Structures are given as structure tokens and as C-alpha cells.
Amino acid sequence: MAAELKPFQMELKPERTPRIESLYQYITSFKPGICIERAFYLTESYKKNMHLPVMVRRAKAIANVLDNMTIYILPGSLLAGNQASKPRWAPLFPEFDVEWMENEIIKGNPFYPWERPADKYDFDQGKTGELKAILDWWKGQTHTDRLRGRLPREALITHFDIKAVDIGAYFQGGDGHYSPDHKWLFEHGLQYIIDQCEDYLSKLDWSAPDSILKKDFYESAIISCKAVIRFAHRYAELAERLASEEKDETRRQELLRMAEICRRVPQYPARTFHEALQFMYFIHLCIQIEDNGAGISIGRYDQIMWDIYQKDLHEGRLTREQALELTENFYLQIYTLNKIRSWGDTDYFRGVPMFQNLTIGGQDPKTKSDSTNELSYIALEATANTRVPQPSLTVRFHRKTPLEFKIKVAEVIRLGMGLPSVFNDEVYIPALINRGYEIDDAYNYCIIGCVEPGVSGLLGGRTGGAWLNLTKILEMSLYNGRDPRTGITLHPNKNGKDLSTFSSFEEVKEAYLDQLVYYLTMEAILENTIDQCWEEYLEEPIAAIFGCPTTTIPRGKPLKKGGAKYDFTGQQTIGIANVANSLYAIKKLIFDDKVLTGAQLLHALETNFQDMTTNPTGPEIKAMCLNVPKYGNDIDEVDFIARDMLAYVANSLNKFKNTRYGRGPIGCIFHCSTSTVSSNTPFGKVCGATPDGRDAWTPVADGQSPMRGTDKKGPTAAIASVSKLNNILLSCGSLFNLKFVPEDLR
Structure with a gap:
């Protein structure tokens, strides 16, 4: 029989292992800030490669960022990867818009980011001159510049003056709003994608009118995959160096294991739960570095990770407690990621939301039966223990959702974090079928961004818009x-x-x-x-x-x-x-x-x-x-x-x-x-x-x-x-x- 709801839970303390408590304290000690490294290395590459096709140019620019940006490993973490030079710091994306950066970061109009009434960001003012040079180079050739030049007058007035429609997030930012096919990726590895693209490239029909565009696509895909692999190898080298300096034998072995994992994934398929999580985090991280769009979502975590979790349990490589700690570690790594919007756009996104949604529960797309499993409960416990707003935890309910699971969801909601959100399969699945989704795909939806349903690996972004x-x-x-x-x-x-x-x-x-x-x-x-x-x-x-x-x-x-x-x-x-x-x-x-x-x-x-x-x-x-x-x-x-x-x-x-x-x-x-x-x-x-x-x-x-x-x-x-x-x-x-x-x- 299902347990009754516990008493009101807001006062209940989280249950954290020493590792997770230490990580939590370390990460939350950082105030949000602004990092210019991405902007610097991106601009450096663009200056050299303006003659290249657009997609190849962009691939090389992001590769230059991944090859040169500061990397570090959080103290005690079992996962590697960072987005900016400090945890919770936000990289800049000058290719989209520099006007607001100049107004706010350089001129303090209407506020300097560190003086905002809310959602403040620190900035090393010693880097003002370096930032100004970057912004000056991008003036006249940003995404916003092009939009101002191409949109009809009425549309510009609608957005900027009347505000009947506001789409500022997509003037200043990129697409986002999709969920990668993490399971397919960690079962195949990036070397497989490189091999595929090289094969397609070798077999191009050069008489076809789209062959040049396909060439650009495959070349940029190969450049990008190789850059992500090199990025992971940088962490392997860092972990080995840290291990050589580490006096604690337990931590030294953890760092050596991390180095081994980063040399394998994401280049090759993940063999263990730990490797799969590291693979997922590298993929998620590199997407966030490429583009400043919101809503890059994890997908159905309990379904993506279930097979490899069961395999590790069966073969004795993993316990439930270790899986919970790794999941909590994963959550805290996700929480370190941050982005900054203009003050005007921040009004629409108060609280610095990243919309990195992670979905659990729901139904199996083949059998149409309940798919709640032990990882569903682990994901809930990880939210209750980490007490951070990202990833945004989402639960799918349907007519046959187990009562025990509903009780656990209610208990976590009663903590007062606003998580998890609850979504109704009986409404969402028919809505997707109504739009042309195949039935199995509709049953496999996850939540992307805030409340938008889509299928990992099949939806092309832009679930959010104006x-x-x-x-x-x-x-x-x-x-x-x-x-x-x-x-x-x-x-x-x-x-x-x-x-x-x-x-x-x-x-x-x-x-x-x-x-x-x-x-x-x-x-x-x-x-x-x-x-x-x-x-x-x-x-x-x-x-x-x-x-x-x-x-x-x-x-x-x-x-x-x-x-x-x-x-x-x-x-x-x-x-x-x-x-x-x-x-x-x-x-x-x-x-x-x-x-x-x-x-x-x-x-x-x-x-x-x-x-x-x-x-x-x-x-x-x-x-x-x-x-x-x-x-x-x-x-x-x-x-x-x-x-x-x-x-x-x-x-x-x-x-x-x-x-x-x-x-x-x-x-x-x-x-x-x-x-x-x-x-x-x-x-x-x-x-x-x-x-x-x-x-x-x-x-x-x-x-x-x-x-x-x-x-x-x-x-x-x-x-x-x-x-x-x-x-x-x-x-x-x-x-x-x-x-x-x-x-x-x-």
C-alpha cells in the first residue's frame, strides 16, 4: 500500500552525500558573472575565416572556442565540463547582438549588469577595453543588424514600439528549444557520425543542385565532432595532471577514472551509466556553447538511461546509491550553466531561467503502458536533494500512473521549489497527434523549454517563439x-x-x-x-x-x-x-x-x-x-x-x-x-x-x-x-x- 504524504516539507533538509554537499556549497558560492572568452575566441576565428561558407565558418569558430577556452574540474565532481571561466558565469554571443552589450556593460544604460535591480551579473571591468574591441568588430554584421534591415516597418513597430508582439529573445539569441537524441548518440559515438559524414561526402552526386550545400553540411559536421572530441580530451589531460598532484588516493583514482572516461566519450559509445552521463553532459554543454538559445532539454531521463542503468546493476558495476549520487552530480553540473540577456529581455525571463528540462514518467511508446521505473524516483530524489532550479524537472502523468509515484511527486512539490511541473498525457498526446505526429512519437514526447512537447532527436527547434x-x-x-x-x-x-x-x-x-x-x-x-x-x-x-x-x-x-x-x-x-x-x-x-x-x-x-x-x-x-x-x-x-x-x-x-x-x-x-x-x-x-x-x-x-x-x-x-x-x-x-x-x- 502506498505511503501517506509526509507532513509539510518545506522545512525538511536535503539528504546529501558529503560529495554532493561540498559541490553544492562550492557552486552556490559563485555569483552569476559575465565571461568574454567565448566572444574573444569566436571573433578571432571569424576574422580569419570570413571567406568560408557560412556553416563551415561557424563550425571553425566554435571549434576555436572549444580548443582554447578555460577548462576546470569542479572539486570532488565525478563529471567534467564547464561552459565559462567560472561556474554560473555566462558567455557572450556577439554574433547575435552587440547593441545591448555596449549599452549595458560598457555604458551602464539603463543599468550596468552588476547594478541591476534583479538578475545581477558580475564583470571584470579590467576587460572592458577587450570587450569593446570585440563589439566594435561585430557592429553592422550581427543577426539583429540584419533583421533591422530586412523587416518591414510595420513589423518593427509592432515589436519595438507597440509591443503587441515581442520577439526580443530571438533578436538577441538563437534557436534552442529542442532535445538531442542522447540515447542514439551515446550508443553510437561521435566517431560514427564522422565516419557517416565522410562516407556521404565521398558519394556526393556533384551534378545535383544541392551538392554544394551538402558538402558544407558534412564538412562542418566533421569539424564540429572532431572539436568536441578534442574538447573531451582536454579534460582527460587535465584530470591526469590533477591526479598526479592529488594527495588523497581516493580522489586520485576518481580523477584517473575521469581521464579514462573523457578519452572514450563522446568519441566512442558509452559502456556504463557513468560514461553515458558524461557523454550526455558533453553533448549538452557543447550545444550551450554553440548557441545562446534557451530550452536545450535533456529529454526522458528515466527512459534514456534505463537500459544502461539495469545493465550496470546486473553486472555489479553500480548501486542505486551511486546512481543517485551521479544523477545529483549531473544536476549540479547542469546548474553551473548560465546565460545573460539584455535588461529589457530579462523582464520576460526573470530569475535567469535556462529551461533545461528533464522529463520523467509517462508511457512506453510501443506498449502504451506505464513507463515509470526506478530512475523516475531517483530523478525526483535528486531534485529534492540538490534543491537547485535547473534542470527543470517535469513529470508526465496519465490514467495508469502508479499512486506511489504520484505521492512521491506531491512530496517533492511540497518542498516549495516549484518543481516538478506536471503534464497530462491524456491532453498532450492527442494534441501532438492532431498536429501530425506519428502515434509512437507522440507517446514518446518530452517537455522542451517551459511547457512545449516534442520528441528527442526528431523536432527541429523553435518550440518557443514570439x-x-x-x-x-x-x-x-x-x-x-x-x-x-x-x-x-x-x-x-x-x-x-x-x-x-x-x-x-x-x-x-x-x-x-x-x-x-x-x-x-x-x-x-x-x-x-x-x-x-x-x-x-x-x-x-x-x-x-x-x-x-x-x-x-x-x-x-x-x-x-x-x-x-x-x-x-x-x-x-x-x-x-x-x-x-x-x-x-x-x-x-x-x-x-x-x-x-x-x-x-x-x-x-x-x-x-x-x-x-x-x-x-x-x-x-x-x-x-x-x-x-x-x-x-x-x-x-x-x-x-x-x-x-x-x-x-x-x-x-x-x-x-x-x-x-x-x-x-x-x-x-x-x-x-x-x-x-x-x-x-x-x-x-x-x-x-x-x-x-x-x-x-x-x-x-x-x-x-x-x-x-x-x-x-x-x-x-x-x-x-x-x-x-x-x-x-x-x-x-x-x-x-x-x-x-x-x-x-x-
């Missing part, structure tokens, strides 16, 4: 397409009316949906232009050969040229609760009960509910708006507005194609999620007062959660409201934040 500010779009529809904050009108309402002149609720909806389609079009323009620039100037060989090796290598195509099996462009819709509540308030107050006119409500919004001279006064109108029933209380009339408006977004997005359409992958359309991170706060800063009673410039609702303070009937009613949404349409992911104060869990 932030769509639904609240802003609704606001503009009430002003005949004008943004009241900036005064800009890009698209007047098709019916030419505003809130003071709408004659029916249908006209209100018509105006909103008209604005929505216009700004979805702007989003598609932004997304596809970014992808086109990536394809032309920043194709990434490491992402291609590690992300989707079973498709990119046979096709001779990187991800942005159609190398993946599945390819979708994702996006995030923000503020659906505000839209539903506002539309229902307009319907109820103006057209059903007729207690206000549209002109009265519009004036109240323009004056942020502050005008005391009107009858009713601004505060009285605000009270009326707040008292109208709200989404999140299991009230069909308002919940169905949320359902229908979100479904309209999802179905409208599907009509847009991405740049890989017709080039090989399944999908190649846009699809919708309700992921938010912290973007609801900066989006609220550009939105005036809204008919749901929300004050101007305050945060909007997150995800598909009710607007804070408006769900008054408890968590069950809130869940009932959310369950009415057409989540099958949200194949890019559903986010519902349900939070309890600690006292509620005692």
Missing part, C-alpha cells in the same frame, strides 16, 4: 486600432468603430478578431524573417548533428533547411484571462444590462478609472467591472469566451507556414501555447486600463491561469474553468499555474 500580447491587441481594438500609449495606428478596425460606437457585442468581437489576425500576421513576418536570417548566416552544425542525427545526416541538411522529422514554429499567448474577462464585462455592462454606455467605459479606461467628475465616477465604473463574473470560477458564460478566443488564436496560427514548409519535415506550421514565464509583467507595463477592472500598466494574467485575485471559488473551480479550454489545439504547450501558500499545506 510573445503575443492579447491584452494589448484587445485594447487597440477598443480604440479603432490605435495604441493609446504611443498614438500609433497600424491597422484601423475593419468596421471603423471603437468602444464608444460599437452597436452590438458582435461588433466588439469582430473588431478584436480583426486586430488579432493583423498582429498574428506581423508575428509570422517576424518569426519567418528571423528564421531566414538564421538559415543564411547562423546555421549551426552542432545543433543539427546532435539535435536530429537520424534525419539531418542522411539528408545532408541542417535544421533550418529542413533537416528534422518534425518542425513547428511555436509562440506564446499572454493574457487570455484579461481578454475573456474584458469581453464579458463589455457584453454584460453595456449590451446585456445596459448599466453603462460604451462611451462611459471608454472614458473610464482612458482616465485609468480616476475621473471623479463623471456619473458614475471612474472608481465606481471600476467596481462595476470588477464585480462582473470572471474566468476561473467555473462559470460557463465567461469560460466559453476564453475557450473560443484562445481557439481562434490557435486555429488562425495554423494557417501560417514557416520557412521549412515543403522542405522535408512534417508540420512546418505555426502553433500555439499559453507559456508565459514572466512576460505578463512587462506586457502589462504597455497596456492601459482594461474593461475587466485591471489598472493601467499593471501585470496581465499569466498562462491560462485566472487573473490573480479574481478566482474566488477555490482551486477546483479554477481547474474546471481551465479544463473547458480546447487544450488539444495547444500543441505548443499549456501552462496553468496553481499556487498555494504554505499554510494551506500544513
Whole structure:
């Protein structure tokens, strides 16, 4: 019989071995900082190789970084590998954008990184001159420079001025948002990829029109694999040197074993659990060094590692306790990785999230039976013991998930870390099948980034995308397409009316949906232009050969040229609760009960509910708006507005194609999620007062959660409201934040 839940657990101390405790204390003693080594060695290589094909040039640049960057082994760690010159320091990626780096790191505008109000980063100011020289070389030839030159005026205004769509993460950063095929990789080794690519290269049909592009791909893949192998060998040499100086015999033997492992993997297949973990970490690390995209995710850890874990147990090389300690060591190594965003973009990603998601639980893709195993529990225990926010632990539940496992998940959640997140197979699998996933692949999904489902080794990135500010779009529809904050009108309402002149609720909806389609079009323009620039100037060989090796290598195509099996462009819709509540308030107050006119409500919004001279006064109108029933209380009339408006977004997005359409992958359309991170706060800063009673410039609702303070009937009613949404349409992911104060869990 399953154990009962333990008492409220936030006060429970983690159970760490001396090694893990020492590692934890060492890693957390470092403040986040900025490392310029990657930027220096990348730029050094680019200066020498501008004549080379784009992909080969990039392969050589990353190889130069891996060959020359500072390396170290964390004290007591059983795994090798570092991303920057110190733990928790962030490398710089000047090839994407240097404007924000110059403004903030050099000029302190709006803040120096070490003086930020939040998410601060240290910087060795003695390296300012060196950094400035790097930034000066990149000016005029960054990803952002190209986007500014190629995007139409309306799309630039949408992003930079109105903020109906924000895609700053992909101006300043790369693709990310995929999960490598770790099991295939550590079962084959990088030498196998080198041999494959050399074979394909030798058999190229030079009369074929794509032969030159395939040559570039295979050459860059070979350069990259050899560089990663040399990178691992550098750690082998370092471990041997440290072992020769080590006085503690136990640690000396550990270092010698580490050297042996790093000489084998990732060049050759992993033979043990320890080797497989080291292999995975090298792959994960090199992807992070190549590109500053977020959401590089581990995949289904308990399934990837299960066979080799069982083999080691059976052959006596490993105990459960050792597997747990190695997993915790792996988690802490993942936590050392860091990236820095501009202050403006940081608003959308508070807390320095890396979205390195690790999935456990769920179902077997062949048998469709429960796949929970002992590694599922080990992964949970590792999160409970390390108490670090990365990797982001995700659990898949389904109808036959064992109760004992659910209890263990609940206990870890009760620690108060916000981990693990829980995802429902009964919703996610049909959503993926609805988008064209083969059934076995859909059953094998992991979570990538925040909430986005995909299959390790088969999905070509970009599960995340632009932030769509639904609240802003609704606001503009009430002003005949004008943004009241900036005064800009890009698209007047098709019916030419505003809130003071709408004659029916249908006209209100018509105006909103008209604005929505216009700004979805702007989003598609932004997304596809970014992808086109990536394809032309920043194709990434490491992402291609590690992300989707079973498709990119046979096709001779990187991800942005159609190398993946599945390819979708994702996006995030923000503020659906505000839209539903506002539309229902307009319907109820103006057209059903007729207690206000549209002109009265519009004036109240323009004056942020502050005008005391009107009858009713601004505060009285605000009270009326707040008292109208709200989404999140299991009230069909308002919940169905949320359902229908979100479904309209999802179905409208599907009509847009991405740049890989017709080039090989399944999908190649846009699809919708309700992921938010912290973007609801900066989006609220550009939105005036809204008919749901929300004050101007305050945060909007997150995800598909009710607007804070408006769900008054408890968590069950809130869940009932959310369950009415057409989540099958949200194949890019559903986010519902349900939070309890600690006292509620005692």
C-alpha cells in the first residue's frame, strides 16, 4: 500500500552525500558573472575565416572556442565540463547582438549588469577595453543588424514600439528549444557520425543542385565532432595532471577514472551509466556553447538511461546509491550553466531561467503502458536533494500512473521549489497527434523549454517563439486600432468603430478578431524573417548533428533547411484571462444590462478609472467591472469566451507556414501555447486600463491561469474553468499555474 504524504516539507533538509554537499556549497558560492572568452575566441576565428561558407565558418569558430577556452574540474565532481571561466558565469554571443552589450556593460544604460535591480551579473571591468574591441568588430554584421534591415516597418513597430508582439529573445539569441537524441548518440559515438559524414561526402552526386550545400553540411559536421572530441580530451589531460598532484588516493583514482572516461566519450559509445552521463553532459554543454538559445532539454531521463542503468546493476558495476549520487552530480553540473540577456529581455525571463528540462514518467511508446521505473524516483530524489532550479524537472502523468509515484511527486512539490511541473498525457498526446505526429512519437514526447512537447532527436527547434500580447491587441481594438500609449495606428478596425460606437457585442468581437489576425500576421513576418536570417548566416552544425542525427545526416541538411522529422514554429499567448474577462464585462455592462454606455467605459479606461467628475465616477465604473463574473470560477458564460478566443488564436496560427514548409519535415506550421514565464509583467507595463477592472500598466494574467485575485471559488473551480479550454489545439504547450501558500499545506 502506498505511503501517506509526509507532513509539510518545506522545512525538511536535503539528504546529501558529503560529495554532493561540498559541490553544492562550492557552486552556490559563485555569483552569476559575465565571461568574454567565448566572444574573444569566436571573433578571432571569424576574422580569419570570413571567406568560408557560412556553416563551415561557424563550425571553425566554435571549434576555436572549444580548443582554447578555460577548462576546470569542479572539486570532488565525478563529471567534467564547464561552459565559462567560472561556474554560473555566462558567455557572450556577439554574433547575435552587440547593441545591448555596449549599452549595458560598457555604458551602464539603463543599468550596468552588476547594478541591476534583479538578475545581477558580475564583470571584470579590467576587460572592458577587450570587450569593446570585440563589439566594435561585430557592429553592422550581427543577426539583429540584419533583421533591422530586412523587416518591414510595420513589423518593427509592432515589436519595438507597440509591443503587441515581442520577439526580443530571438533578436538577441538563437534557436534552442529542442532535445538531442542522447540515447542514439551515446550508443553510437561521435566517431560514427564522422565516419557517416565522410562516407556521404565521398558519394556526393556533384551534378545535383544541392551538392554544394551538402558538402558544407558534412564538412562542418566533421569539424564540429572532431572539436568536441578534442574538447573531451582536454579534460582527460587535465584530470591526469590533477591526479598526479592529488594527495588523497581516493580522489586520485576518481580523477584517473575521469581521464579514462573523457578519452572514450563522446568519441566512442558509452559502456556504463557513468560514461553515458558524461557523454550526455558533453553533448549538452557543447550545444550551450554553440548557441545562446534557451530550452536545450535533456529529454526522458528515466527512459534514456534505463537500459544502461539495469545493465550496470546486473553486472555489479553500480548501486542505486551511486546512481543517485551521479544523477545529483549531473544536476549540479547542469546548474553551473548560465546565460545573460539584455535588461529589457530579462523582464520576460526573470530569475535567469535556462529551461533545461528533464522529463520523467509517462508511457512506453510501443506498449502504451506505464513507463515509470526506478530512475523516475531517483530523478525526483535528486531534485529534492540538490534543491537547485535547473534542470527543470517535469513529470508526465496519465490514467495508469502508479499512486506511489504520484505521492512521491506531491512530496517533492511540497518542498516549495516549484518543481516538478506536471503534464497530462491524456491532453498532450492527442494534441501532438492532431498536429501530425506519428502515434509512437507522440507517446514518446518530452517537455522542451517551459511547457512545449516534442520528441528527442526528431523536432527541429523553435518550440518557443514570439510573445503575443492579447491584452494589448484587445485594447487597440477598443480604440479603432490605435495604441493609446504611443498614438500609433497600424491597422484601423475593419468596421471603423471603437468602444464608444460599437452597436452590438458582435461588433466588439469582430473588431478584436480583426486586430488579432493583423498582429498574428506581423508575428509570422517576424518569426519567418528571423528564421531566414538564421538559415543564411547562423546555421549551426552542432545543433543539427546532435539535435536530429537520424534525419539531418542522411539528408545532408541542417535544421533550418529542413533537416528534422518534425518542425513547428511555436509562440506564446499572454493574457487570455484579461481578454475573456474584458469581453464579458463589455457584453454584460453595456449590451446585456445596459448599466453603462460604451462611451462611459471608454472614458473610464482612458482616465485609468480616476475621473471623479463623471456619473458614475471612474472608481465606481471600476467596481462595476470588477464585480462582473470572471474566468476561473467555473462559470460557463465567461469560460466559453476564453475557450473560443484562445481557439481562434490557435486555429488562425495554423494557417501560417514557416520557412521549412515543403522542405522535408512534417508540420512546418505555426502553433500555439499559453507559456508565459514572466512576460505578463512587462506586457502589462504597455497596456492601459482594461474593461475587466485591471489598472493601467499593471501585470496581465499569466498562462491560462485566472487573473490573480479574481478566482474566488477555490482551486477546483479554477481547474474546471481551465479544463473547458480546447487544450488539444495547444500543441505548443499549456501552462496553468496553481499556487498555494504554505499554510494551506500544513
